[in-house]
Amino acid sequence: MQHHSVIITGGGPGGLGVAATLEGWHPRFEGNYQFPSDEVQTLARQHQESPLALDPHELLGRGHRPIEFFRMRHHPIQDALPLDEWTLKFTKRDRVDWLMLSTDGPGGLWNKVPREQMTLGPAHWMELSHYPIRRFYEETGRKRDSNALVHRNDLVPYYQACAEELGLNPYIRTGMKVTNIRPADAKVNARFIVESLDESTGDTTTYSCDYLIFGVGPRSALRKLSAPGADRDYVSLAYTHPTDYPGERVLVVGGGRSADWAAQELHDDGRVVVYTMRQQPEAHLKLINDSQHLPYYQRWAEILSSDQERMGLLYGSNVTAFEPDGVVAIRTADGPIILQVDHVVVEIGGDPDYELLNAFGNDLTFHAKRDNFRFQLNQLVVDQATFESVDISGLYPSGYTAQGTGLSVIGFHTGCFLIAGDILRDMGIL
Ligand SMILES: Cc1cc2nc3c(=O)[nH]c(=O)nc-3n(C[C@H](O)[C@H](O)[C@H](O)COP(=O)(O)OP(=O)(O)OC[C@H]3O[C@@H](n4cnc5c(N)ncnc54)[C@H](O)[C@@H]3O)c2cc1C
Structure with missing residues (x-):
């Protein structure tokens, strides 16, 4: 010893x-x-x-x-x-x-x-x-x-x-x-x-x-999603750079600053992004408003106030399952939905x-x-x-x-x- x-x-x-x-x-x-x-x-x-x-x-x-x-x-x-x-x-x-x-x-x-x-x-x-x-x-x-x-x-x-x-x-x-x-x-x-x-x-x-x-x-100790199927090959448990994720449609799961970063970079790379988070819109908008001294939150304000069609935000939502072939089940405030995506990025912190x-x-x-x-x-x-x-x-x-x-x-x-x-x-x- x-x-x-x-x-x-x-x-x-x-x-x-x-x-x-x-x-x-x-x-x-x-x-x-x-x-x-x-x-x-x-x-x-x-x-x-x-x-x-x-x-x-x-x-x-x-x-x-x-x-x-x-x-x-x-x-x-x-x-x-x-x-x-x-x-x-x-x-x-x-x-x-x-x-x-x-x-x-x-x-x-x-x-x-x-x-x-x-x-x-x-x-x-x-x-x-x-x-x-x-x-x-x-x-x-x-x-x-x-x-x-x-x-x-x-x-x-x-x-x-x-x-x-x-x-x-x-x-x-x-x-x-x-x-x-x-x-x-x-x-x-x-x-x-x-x-x-x-x-x-x-x-x-x-x-x-x-x-x-x-x-x-x-x-x-990285947090883990309880949803089954999180180990499928189209699910990445950390975000690095848009070029690391194939395909057009990307689902980002998170809600903190790291997920905000990932969703925005993927959007600005030209992808269609669906961004799902457990929190309600007020909390997210407050973060964006309170962070306007930071360039990437200025960009968030710009994205949200524009007529963009490539950023879909699902507030108050939880992923319930990752099925084969990019099919993801999500529980939203308006009921369950099914999405088909090319890739999923999970950024839920630790x-x-x-x-x-x-x-x-x-x-x-x-x-x-x-x-x-x-x-x-x-x-x-x-x-x-x-x-x-x-x-x-x-x-x-x-x-x-x-x-x-x-x-x-x-x-x-x-x-x-x-x-x-x-x-x-x-x-x-x-
Ligand atoms: C995306 C992001 C942006 C951030 N931006 C800022 C910022 O702008 N300003 C700011 O002040 N802070 C920021 N932070 C906070 C960040 O936590 C701090 O900057 C800083 O890195 C924390 O320092 P630390 O030494 O406590 O921990 P860490 O930087 O996390 O270092 C701890 C290291 O311990 C090692 N380790 C962990 N477990 C074990 C183990 N079991 N055995 C051996 N080694 C282990 C790992 O190598 C780990 O990297 C940010 C964090 C993130 C995730």
Whole structure:
């Protein structure tokens, strides 16, 4: 059994931020910065050479959110800061013994989004502060605006460059699926046992560790349609690009942003699209109206207000069966209907795979997080100063799975400093 002090599950932006900090890239505050609160300013000045050494309970106890302590320095203004105005800097110190196990490479789920996917927010909102995306653009000769949305063809290479620039690659094992996490028994001098499956060879490896970063992201357990026949060859369970789906008539099943993306791209590729979703039209129209700052939702408004004949929307509907030869049965508010299509794209999202933690019992404490855009998931409740699980000592949800982070990279990224800081203080390194 291999032992590591820290095992990080998941190579998305959540896991990568913790990895970079444990690799020794420790934040410091420098220059002319100002926190809105005088007492926070005083604490920041006292600890500016090593803010990780500050026990964030000191902030929490005074009514300040520790994650904001770092986020305010990373994003002090709305726009991306010019590189020479950053007051959040990094000092390279010794690494601690960490290992990352991840199915996808650096960038997490961005490796699998549709081929033309853009972000919902500006590029700099997606960055790890350890390696600003503006610097990546400059160093790779990309003429891009870090205040503009970013294409996944820039974003995935950005996360790969983070891993390279920050020296993380030797400790990242990709194609490794964690299949089980359990408490170590008394014979093992560690807290956790982690089992993983090498997806290419089928080999399993067992690790032990003292700290576990749980960063498997919001799609580690993909939702399944209960309708029979979902395994037929004309049904695809994820959307990539119009050219990947043959035929003229495509049925899109979903209702979230990913299904919206698929339905629109297929429509604009000239297909006849039927788009079925469980929600009612009011919810969909609200999302479209509230998202008019995004080009693809402007396009949705255009499609709906035009005389187009190639986008049929079935609200309040459920697919009940996929029959042979593209025949699909759907229950609608007006009664059952049968459609014949060439292809079906199912985009119904996923959830964090909390079953990996089943060995810790069924009583984990969750926080039901919702955003205004129909996105919802259960997050693990954590100590807001350290992001350590309140139920499992030594386990730290990172990224989307931790309560109190918001549902975006800008919202959760600086949680990595709370996590790494707590581990480093606990190990006696800070
Ligand atoms: C289409 C789409 C668009 C989005 N747009 C935005 C946006 O514009 N801005 C924004 O901030 N967020 C956006 N998001 C949210 C997205 O979740 C975050 O950007 C971010 O990727 C979440 O980071 P993460 O590290 O929590 O998880 P992920 O990026 O999901 O990374 C976790 C990784 O863990 C790995 N993993 C999962 N299970 C296991 C296992 N059992 N064993 C080993 N490894 C495992 C997988 O490789 C997975 O990729 C979007 C999401 C989607 C799906």
